[in-house]
Amino acid sequence: MHADFAAWSWNSDKGIDGLELIRKPLVQPRSGEVLVANRVLALNPVDWKIIEWGHPDWKDGHVPGVDGMGVVVAAGACVHIKPGTRVAYHQSLSRDGSFAEFCLLDAATVLVVPAALDDSAAASLPCPGLTAWQALDKVPGASGDVLVVGAGGAVGLLLMQLAVQRGYRVWATAATKHHSNLNALGAVGVFDYRQAHWQQALQSALGERRLLAVFDTVSGAHAASLAPLLGYNGHLVCIQDRQETAPLPAFSTAISLHEVALNSFHAHASLSDRQRLRQAGEQLFDGVLNGKLSLPPHQVFDFRKLPEALHALKQGGEGGKWVARLNESDSVLPA
Known part of the structure; x- marks a missing residue:
């Protein structure tokens, strides 16, 4: 030794x-x-x-x-x-x-x-794998539309695949170079987050449906900006940062806010x-x-x-x- x-x-x-x-x-x-x-x-x-x-x-x-x-x-x-x-x-x-x-x-x-x-x-x-698993574990059920923001990164890529396997209709954002791969892995639609109107394009594709969950890998502020895309009793999951204040008015769509903190399991699990x-x-x-x-x-x-x-x-x-x-x-x- x-x-x-x-x-x-x-x-x-x-x-x-x-x-x-x-x-x-x-x-x-x-x-x-x-x-x-x-x-x-x-x-x-x-x-x-x-x-x-x-x-x-x-x-x-x-x-x-x-x-x-x-x-x-x-x-x-x-x-x-x-x-x-x-x-x-x-x-x-x-x-x-x-x-x-x-x-x-x-x-x-x-x-x-x-x-x-x-x-x-x-x-x-x-x-990335355990972070993705923890994020997905925040959301109940196995049906509905979810959005993975940043699916070109390691966490987002794994999270998107796990969500598809659970049975969700998965939408994603990523740089254009990742789109064909994400579609091949099961995403129903992928948007370039650098395009100014990608949120409107997503809403148009959803039609009358609203998102069950948003998984954001960017920041707390970015996640908050996506809260209006969620439907009633939806889930906003922050993989970077957390929501210190509610992003929407009280008693409106009644969304749930989630933080993901993998390192914390060492001290608190x-x-x-x-x-x-x-x-x-x-x-x-x-x-x-x-x-x-x-x-x-x-x-x-x-x-x-x-x-x-x-x-x-x-x-x-x-x-x-x-x-x-x-x-x-x-x-x-x-x-």
């Missing part, structure tokens, strides 16, 4: 360019924890945002990164996952994360990866909540394996150039899911 390992270190008020590749001492797992040797890490927008904005629990030296995949190399007491098991995970923002050769995790939160699933696919699913979340994650893996879920294409980058990849993600880059593969035979940073 290694005595230390390579990791990207965060420095307060220095943003992405302040990340530093260092070596950290390897800590063995305590009761209820597993130590994972990372094979792949995946980037998410939350990564660059928190690196730039900061986090109340972060101090200089904190390791960022929420999504990763690897092999369990050690397990603490009261853990039933055996060393050698392939797992993927969404790490708590309050703990050292996936931008490293090793990651220490709460065993109750890791997802066992099927043998047939590719490492990169497994690493790229937890944050019960054991049964965690079990349900793990089951949802493993069902997502099965969906990819059986061809029911399509993932964004991977953009592979060198772990040593992680800051550049974060900048590209922030700027929109070439799209797709940014992943870095770690090779045990190639030491990232010599001891």
